[in-house]
Amino acid sequence: MSRTPVIVIFDVGKTNKKLFLFDEQYRIIFERTARFTETTDEDGDPCENLESLRLSVFDSLMEVFKRKDIEVKAINFSTYGASLVYINEQGHPLTPLYNYLKPYPAPLKQQFYETYGGEAAFSVQTASPVLESLNSGMQLYRLKYERPEVFKTMRYALHLPQYMSYLLTGVACSDITSIGCHTNLWDFSNNRYHDWVKQEGLLDKLAPVMASTDVLPAAFPGNNYHVGTGLHDSSAALIPYLVNFHEPFVLLSTGTWSISLNPFNNTPLTAEELEQDCLCYMTFQGKPVKASRLFAGYEHEQQVKRISEFFHQPAMRYRSLDYDASIPLLPAGNFADRDLKTFSSDVAAYHQLMYDLAVKQQHSTGLVLKGVVVKRIFVDGGFGKNVIYMNMLAMLFPDIEVYAASMAQATAMGAALAIHHTWNRKSLPNNLIDLKYYSVQQDAAL
Structure with a gap:
């Protein structure tokens, strides 16, 4: 055998x-x-x-x-x-x-x-x-x-x-x-x-x-x-995208932290950017990657608990809610400061939470977009599976194509790809990442 x-x-x-x-x-x-x-x-x-x-x-x-x-x-x-x-x-x-x-x-x-x-x-x-x-x-x-x-x-x-x-x-x-x-x-x-x-x-x-x-x-x-x-996990997760895409993009890697990584932005960090939680990572080729961080996943987790307890609904319910563009939204703010009594339903409250987070993300990601023309944003991780968040992000970035990107274990795959030439006889694959495009009005699978 x-x-x-x-x-x-x-x-x-x-x-x-x-x-x-x-x-x-x-x-x-x-x-x-x-x-x-x-x-x-x-x-x-x-x-x-x-x-x-x-x-x-x-x-x-x-x-x-x-x-x-x-x-x-x-x-x-x-x-x-x-x-x-x-x-x-x-x-x-x-x-x-x-x-x-x-x-x-x-x-x-x-x-x-x-x-x-x-x-x-x-x-x-x-x-x-x-x-x-x-x-x-x-x-x-x-x-x-x-x-x-x-x-x-x-x-x-x-x-x-x-x-x-x-x-x-x-x-x-x-x-x-x-x-x-x-x-x-x-x-x-x-x-x-x-x-x-x-x-x-x-x-x-x-x-x-x-x-x-x-x-x-x-x-x-x-x-x-x-x-x-061995590699640092954030740098490893970027490798499959660098291998598959060569036009300028931003990777929004979401989890407990939402980290916007722009490997095409070589401008030095300013003191103002550092104060707003910007930093640099390094690619596996030793090139600086301008990045910004937002504690969005943690905030989402805490506020979902608050919504589910207030409206007596299971927290799991919010993983599969559909996007409803007809729900009225308040001006963006800090959801933790909002009185849940002002919302007609838990669905309305959750849409507001996602809008508040998406607007914060717009600002955070915008910090690494300055001075660089980027055509695509790839959203990896938990928020990429959230259709409400993805539709709102597409609405907030009307001039950039927004995609939910999914792949099997980006960090682990990046570590494997980094030493591809030493163990793998085959060419680098070009179908590692599945993309789902979100337009401002609707989403359509590619």
């Missing part, structure tokens, strides 16, 4: 940890989802169970390699960002995997920004809003000053995707998609580490940078396969 060549992708989110096997046509032939119980760090703050994650990689691969119907050609990783694993010379973690929501000490934050030019100027240089622990470079700075004995014995600080790769290769490396993602580490104007990294003696603690398209030989037992260096 001939064995099917596959690539194994570990896609590690904050909540779900997924394993995928893709064949050479990028069809998913196997998937598994797991959740791990969080543990706590030395301060009692919740954090990822790093040991459970490590063991799950090894256990999963041992199962995969037992299969007789497949041949593993490559392995790669995509994970959430802003998370560092500090390893010693033997590769063992020295601390818990600190949560990027861990409170940051105010005196240390003040010390950092006063030393390096102030928040506004520094943020412009690093394309990083002031996000405290979400700026992963600040986590490393904190370790140096709060736990100098750990800092001294640390060999490398690896971002989580690269730690996952290290588990299978024993080779420590850094990757530009992680370094360039609101870390405070990268000087975007000079395309190198920021001067503070050298001044604080951190350069030796950061592993050599390798290209996102590079692969390494595996140290983990199995057949002769390649291992990628």
Whole structure:
């Protein structure tokens, strides 16, 4: 029996940890989802169970390699960002995997920004809003000053995707998609580490940078396969779109956060844009991607609870409501401040919620559209399945084609596509993404 060549992708989110096997046509032939119980760090703050994650990689691969119907050609990783694993010379973690929501000490934050030019100027240089622990470079700075004995014995600080790769290769490396993602580490104007990294003696603690398209030989037992260096998940999710579309577009990736990514906007971030939650990501080719963020998915979740409880309706009902253009809408505002008694029905209230969110999204996405002619907006994730939201977004962007874009696991597929040339004998496919077009008046499937 001939064995099917596959690539194994570990896609590690904050909540779900997924394993995928893709064949050479990028069809998913196997998937598994797991959740791990969080543990706590030395301060009692919740954090990822790093040991459970490590063991799950090894256990999963041992199962995969037992299969007789497949041949593993490559392995790669995509994970959430802003998370560092500090390893010693033997590769063992020295601390818990600190949560990027861990409170940051105010005196240390003040010390950092006063030393390096102030928040506004520094943020412009690093394309990083002031996000405290979400700026992963600040986590490393904190370790140096709060736990100098750990800092001294640390060999490398690896971002989580690269730690996952290290588990299978024993080779420590850094990757530009992680370094360039609101870390405070990268000087975007000079395309190198920021001067503070050298001044604080951190350069030796950061592993050599390798290209996102590079692969390494595996140290983990199995057949002769390649291992990628891993990617930050937001950058990975953009790859299928960059592969399939070459005319300028914006990808609106929706989930807890709605992130507008414009890989065709190379203008430097301004202080005003940074104050409005703009930032830069890096493509897997090392090019800046101007982006803006909106906490829309979280707001949607909270307000749907409020509507369903007030009108005594199940929350699931709002996942499949049809768009009704005849429902009158109030001027856009903050839905959380609205009195639900003013709405004639839960359907009217929900339409208003989606309109309020869509108008906020219009502003947020507009920040990355300035100065660039974009023909299409692709909406990926949960909101792309919401016909009310999609119709309202099309109405608010009448001069741009708005599409709901769906594909099987964009983040995982992006990690597979990044190292396509190392494992796949076939050409890159051009049918990875299904599009549904929304006009101002009506929607029509392509």
